[in-house]
Amino acid sequence: MEAKIDKSKLSETDIISKFILPAVKKVGWDDMTQIRQEVKLRDGKVIVRGNAAARRTVKSADIVLYHKPSMPLAVIEAKANKHEIGKGMQQGLDYANLLDVPFIFASNGDGFIFHDKTNATTLETEIALADFPTPQQLWDKFCNWKGYKTENLPIITQDYYDDGSGKSPRYYQLQAINKTVEAVAAGQDRVLLVMATGTGKTYTAFQIIWRLWKAKAKKRILFLADRNILVDQTKNNDFQPFGTAMTKVTGRTVDPAFEVHLALYQALTGPEEQQKAYKQVDPNFFDLIVVDECHRGSAAEDSAWREILDYFSSATQIGLTATPKETEEVSNIEYFGEPIYTYSLKQGIEDGFLAPYKVIRVDIDVDVQGWRPTKDQVDKHGELIEDRIYNQKDFDRTLVIDERTELVAKTITSYLQKTDPMAKTIVFCDDIDHAERMRRALVNLNPEQVAKNEKYVMKITGDDEIGKAQLDNFINPKKKYPVITTTSELMTTGVDAKTCKLVVLDQSIQSMTKFKQIVGRGTRIDDKYGKLWFTILDFKKATELFADEHFDGIPERVKVTKPEDFDNEDELTDIIDGTGEDETANPFGDEEMDDTIQEPDAPYEPNANSADNANLGGDDWTEESDKVRKFYVNGVAVKALAERIQYYDSDGKLVTESFKDYTRKTIIKEFASLDEFAKKWQASDRKQAIIDELADMGVIWEVLEQEVGKELDPFDMICHVVYDMPPLTRKERADQVKKRNYFTKYGDVAQQVLQSLLDKYADAGVSEVENITVLKVAPFTELGSMTEIIKQGFGGKPQYLAAIQELEAQLYSIDSQTA
Template identity: 75%
Template sequence: MDKKHLTETDIITKFILPALGSSGWDSMTQIRQEVKLRDGKVIVRGQMGVRKTVKSADIVLYHKPNIPLAVIEAKANKHEIGKGMQQGLDYARLLDVPFIFASNGDGFIFHDKTNPAAIETEIRLEDFPTPEQLWQKFCLWKGYTEAQLPIITQDYYDDGSDKSPRYYQLQAINKTIEAISAAQDRVLLVMATGTGKTYTAFQIIWRLWKAREKKRILFLADRNVLVDQTRINDFQPFGAVMTKITGRTVDPAYEVHLALYQALTGPEEHQKAYKQVDPDFFDLIVIDECHRGSAAEDSAWREILEYFGSATQIGLTATPKETDEVSNIDYFGEPVYTYSLKEGIEDGFLAPYKVVRVDLDVDLQGWRPTKGQVDNNGEVIQDRIYNQKDFDRTLVIDERTQVVAETITAYLKRTDPMAKTIVFCNDINHAERMRRALVNLNPEQVAKNDKYVMKITGDDELGKAQLDSFINPKKAYPVIATTSELMTTGVDAKTCKLVVLDQNIQSMTKFKQIIGRGTRIDDRYGKLWFSILDFKKATELFADERFDGIPEKIMVTKPGDITDEGNQDFLDELNGVEPDTEHTDEYTPDSNLSDDAGAYDSATANTIGEGAWNDADESRYIKYHVSGVTVKKLAERVQYYDSDGKLVTESFKDYTRKTVQKQFTSLDAFTRKWQDSERKQAIIDELAEAGVIWEALSEEVGKDLDPFDLICHVVFDQPPLTRQERANNVKKRNYFTKYSDTAQTVLDTLLDKYADAGVHEIESMDVLKVKPLDQLGNTMQIIKKGFGGKPQYQQAISELEAELYSDEPRSA
């Protein structure tokens, strides 16, 4: 047997797997082949998005299904033995394993991170380490004690389906279990919205509970929707041992308790239900969205955590809050694991976004009332220049609301009128006015279903009742939800395709939460990416270094330190909102709110409203409301999330030019590769993997151009030929005459197919099965009769392609 002619698959089957078997590795439980660690980043241009193809790890070795140990990367024998090492190191980084093997079937290169004295060595096939050897080295590397092993080796929950933790979830689970088994009693997990924090928490709790390390568990959240989603979905396997605390009663008969803070405590002593049980009742407390109420030391909710201070406490958040007054890290310690939005997008687990920034003249130039001007309610408007931060807080301009609603409507009509959309407004009043404007602008859609547009806010029972339908991919309505705060967090809207920002947002925490409403991917419903329509320059926060970085402590702006009219901290204090570090409108929920608290747009938080103090009567606080102002759009530009994680403003032609020039430095280099390729489709597919979206490029440049001409024209500034022109040029040369009548018929038909659809029609033999060529016989009959056999047919196709591209441009 000549190894040099064996494929990579043959090398794995004939050499690597037998070597593993001889060393005692169990093929059923310890060896997994073709382990796909990433989903493939989605590239978005225009209205199209495609996934980049990702490779799988050839082999991953496990101690148990929840503990990966090693990666093996194989190559065909014609390659050097260690060729796959760099690829294997990348997979090992994702899996957090210290052992990497590369092989071409002759032996292994063994990269051992546990042995600094000999990191890479060559070993024979028959000397592959046993499971016991790698496990012992792994335990020493991790520093495990004997007491930790029963907890660390406890299996995660497996229901027999295909669902198992993704690589980053497994890292989060394992690092948390390791920390707790080492007696760490405060743990912080930071995972971007949409990456499965609750599922990760379930697996952590399951393993600790099954190992009997933690017997009574409390899962804490601040919104009913979070508790109910958790109970019905991820935590469902706990079954009869699980309960939701209601009626301010803690039932000790259950082992897993799910609760709202509001159900456990309140301002009155008789409301403090958590005191019904002893302080050591719970062994483990998991705090969902821990950046909110429980983060502040003086929060009434912190008293629950302090009462059960002896319990191990795990904080879950997508956006840790770090300020001089509020700190997750001060309480929980440094995160044991962080998985960011950027990582999620790069891996293809989270949806990328494009941003449409809309600038309105009144926002940029400001608006000033005439002397003595009164508003719609007869109030004299305080004389000053009102700017973007004032609109819909201090001052309502009806025409501005109308222009925003018109822009939203036009965007949806241009893209997809049924795309789930969340419009974030400044307050409930703003959300209602926006709902009304959108209803009036979409009469045809509203006539089909009056729930096409719904206001979903904390004060509106009808709107809140539609929240489940909005987030359900199977329910078409509501399509557009106007809100202010209720939907900023905890709303698992997988199919949300448009996030509209008409809200003043300075808080990075809040900004990340709002962006997170669109980052979930749902392949089944075609949701691979989403758009952000920004009217308030909120997306400038993407450029902030804190957007996807490590949170840093920053100075707190005290209410008394600000003297200008728009003193938001003072307004927040009036509204029962704790002053936020970043001078924000973010609401920190507390125990005095209703069961569905946690929303700044609740009726409680809007009792006073936002506006301006009336100079004549400082006891009255009002919001001015004017009409008759001319408002125009000045600019609208589209920005894309690029490969560096930055927002860039560019056309798809610019993007394609940069992408192709990374692979082909000149026109000659491209045309040589094109002509030398046996299959042109291979180059087309290769460029698609690099991020060239052919459909989007065709839409922007020309649908009648071949991929070859698209590249020559867009990247190398050459005049293009249409497919029809190329086909006609070939027919004029009359080179078909050397073939038989049948062959000429076939080739002439293939030219027509090329002119209609492209080069893939020529290269696929399936074309012989459809009209009109199927009239000549089956595929083999056509090939035999017309060309004498398959090699001759393939040669004729190569010659046809050479003729098609003989007019290709050449650089000077």
């Protein structure tokens, strides 16, 4: 007769393998395709303080059940049998929300608590192990809950592309893909996806197109972008699996032999009729159009590029953007509708998929106080300077002060020298002239680096072919050079610089859209190359936009129309409802069209009078000498008034505080008093576990050591920083234990081991005491092998571990703390 298993002594892993999985497989769930264990949904938020960073550890969903790889259905969260049957439910609900599934099961091996969001009357019920639902039962309930129509199921259930490498869409990408495919299958012809820069919009778009194409729901697809680099990156990277079915539109010819077309707007249209290549094909030629970065040219009703979308109006059109544009003139939401899915910068940082940032804001005296020329003062070129007070918005646009440029360049150089001189850096300047002057200043301040490689500093702007040619090297983590780039508009978007660690803002930025795009240059994470966070060095108060309520959200629709612009009330109603057209805008209309790179196949230029173009000159257009009158002066005493360092906190706000303040607030939330903390520390078998736990909360020991002192034990560090106790160094603690001479109850070998462990503690901390393998190194090796030391000195491993616990109790005794 088989012995009965005592569940109470089994681990959570045993409960899963011996009870939960057998119950699930017994009713028909396929172990190879429908069951996944330890599904990691988040990467773990990166906590940054000072120049150090650490990832929080994240738990994985114990089990996720799938109809197909693209269709998750249920989450099962297990706990050891010593816990109540439903203990894992709240954890399971969290995972289910990420996966957008309605079924959650919690179990301790005795049965299941079943949370069913499709059940309107009873959300949670207890069911026996033998009564776990079959795959068909859950799938039928899921389809009813989603409202799927039978005729749409072949499209909805089409698998995503799998290259066999194990790469699969992240949870938010899968949500975006599934919601879009479902909407298209249901007949929705305009879809907007909002995903923060660096979260894989193009990969998501590829999977959407792949599923619709493979299901034969869409046969001819157009992927539209307004920058050549975006088209080429897409074709060569994410879209590569389309192979010979794909082409890039060149030479203003749309080749009907291909099914997937990637194109620049500029290659399809222009102001002259003969340039409108899209008219070569029938309006019904494309049945799916995906618009990348749709906040730019295609957003404006009057944009020359909107005519392409209007011509192919019968096609399903999907807009992708990190920054939906909602201004008085332009509305993405009006055209595409409310976003079907949104994944924000804040959420990306919380999940650990995007890099957090710290902000260093430098206020310069002339920016704050203004500068006025003396009577009849002329600039370096003999030009009479207009007599008025020049302020921050004027500098580098209408007035150049050489010393101000020099100060900014010195600050950048100093930061890099203190942190990492080879950290990839983008310096955003007001115009091409400013970018060139900044390049020169940085070259002169970094002669040793430039001597090693003259491409250490490069200007990358639309007018400079040599600089533009270095863009690929800058964004390639394997290429060391260029390190510092100066730019104005060219690198605001479409630059996938995964290892960019420093974003410098010496540009006046009023547009929230533009600000988000620029911040996005640093938000990518690259663990392989140690890029977990980045710094924003702000000289022009641009980061005040972080405080804007719309920084991380979906903007309200604020498009303004004027009654006098229309002939009658009905026409006005059409505009307000989003069905009419505004006839008042400029022929090229988009205020941010100077973001667009002029490619050889794009001979026309946008309206030279657009707001940004008039103010900036732009990277991508030839600057006109009479566009902006600019004075150049030197001999002005310039200095930095203040420097503030701010961090992104868990609420998505920037906070200004020392790391000691952060540590104090964080730990007080967990341990309200010194007594609580001391009890937890004393009760722990392994002090390293508490150290790791605090690190997960963002307490980075390296930074604390820099602020407080390197000889303190983590216990003393916390007691001192959080609870204002006088600190003892590790050596002082070790010496006090030696004075007590409590070792005398042990034999000679054990006494020598414990004395040496105290010395190790004084040098390197408690982790050395708790690591049993320390017995394999000197001076312990003089006493014998690790096995011999444990057996002969202590009588066995349990006795050795007990001696270590007693040693730690002596180290952290109350007498030690108050001595």
